[in-house]
Structures are given as structure tokens and as C-alpha cells.
Amino acid sequence: MDWKLEVVVVPVSDVDRAKVFYEEQTGFTVDHDTRIRDGVRVVQLTPPGSGCSIVVGTGVTEAPPGSLKGLQLVVPDIDKAHGELVARGVEVSPVQHFEAGARVDGRGGDWNSFVFFSDPDGNGWAVQESPAG
Template sequence: MEWKLEVVVVPVSDVDRAKLFYEEQVGFTVDHDTRLRDGIRVVQLTPPGSPCSIVVGKGVIDAPPGSVKGLQLVVPDIEKAHAELKARGVQVSPVQHFVAGGRVDGHGEAWNNFVFFNDPDGNGWAVQEVPSAVSVGSGNG
């Protein structure tokens, strides 16, 4: 049996602000913006090429806004991803890699090139470059 991750709920304080950030600045596609009833709104957004989406909304999760850390995207070209995020106005870290558990500016070995950013509420994202021999979304990242 296959088990596929479909959606990750990201707690936010302002749904409209989060929707604009993820759509306009990060470049996610808005799949739907649905108001189920008073007090419940679900906005689903998907990163380009990803089989998994995020949901931001009102009345969909009890976690405090900004409490999700370690969300991770994978890309084939970290420099291109960094440039795109920066051009879209995202406050993104320089390209960094890990040495002895700490982050250091600059490129590392294969699988060890990242950029980091937070959404307006402080939910934390990492973007990791995958080696070109491994396809994005293969489950090997």
C-alpha cells in the first residue's frame, strides 16, 4: 500500500496575508480558497511541481501561528531558488550548509546546500538543493 502525504496545515494569524505571501512571494499556486461556514476558511496552496500542498486558514488547526518549523522544499538549483525568492521580496538567508550541526554560509557537498526563510508568522522553511541525478519528489530528499 502506498502512503502519500497530501497536505500540511500551517497555522497563521492572518489568512489573507498568508495567502498573499505564499502565492505572490513564494510562488505557490492557490488551489482553492473555500469558506465552509462562519469561522471556517480553508486556503490550499501547492508549490510548483509538488504533489503535497499546504493549507492555511481559519478554524482549521489549534496550533499557535508560527509554531511550525522545519518545513522543507527541494529544488534542483539552489542559486536559482535563492534568486527567485529574493526577487519576490522574501527575506531569505544566503546559501548555507551544515558543519558539525551548525549553519555556515556558502556551498557544501551534495545534499548540503540550503536557504531558509520564514512566513510572516514565523513558520520556518528550508529549501534544499538535491543532486541532479535524483529527481525532485522522488522521496529521496
């Protein structure tokens, strides 16, 4: 039996602001924006090429806005991903790698090149380069 991760709920304080950030600045696709009933709105967005989506909304989580850390995307070209995020106005770290447990500027070896950013509420994202092939 396959167990596929489909959705991660991202706690935000302003659904419209989060929707704009994820759609326009990170390039996620809006799958739907649904008001289920008073006080419950679900906005599902999916990163390009991903099998897993995120949900922002009202009435969908009790987690405090900005409390989610360690969300991770994987890309084939970290420099291109960095450039796309910068061009879309995302405040993103330089390309970095881990060395002795610390983040150091510059590319690392296989699976060790990253950029980091946060959404407007402070939910933390990492973008990691996968090795070629």
C-alpha cells in the same frame, strides 16, 4: 499500498496576508479558497511541482501561528531558488550548508546546500538542493 502526504496545515494569524505571501512571494499556486461555514476558511496552496500542498485558514488548527518549523522544499538549483525568492521580496538567508552541526555560509556537498526563510508569522522553511542526477 501507497501512503502519500497530501496536505500540511500551516498555522497563521492572518489568512489573507498568508495567502498573499505564499502565492505572490513564494510562487505557490492557490488551489482553492473555500469558506466551509462561519469561522472555517480553507486556503490550499501548492508549491510548483509538488505533490503535497499546504493549508492556511481559520478553524483548521489549534496550533499557535508561527509554531511550525522545519518545513522543507527540495529544488534542483539552490542558487536559482535563492534568486527567485529574493526577486519576489522574501527575506531569505544566504546559501548555507551544515558543518559540525552549525550553519555556515556557502554551498556544501550533495544534499547539503540550503536557504532558509520564514512566513510573516514565523513558520520556518528550508529549501534544500538535491544532487544532480
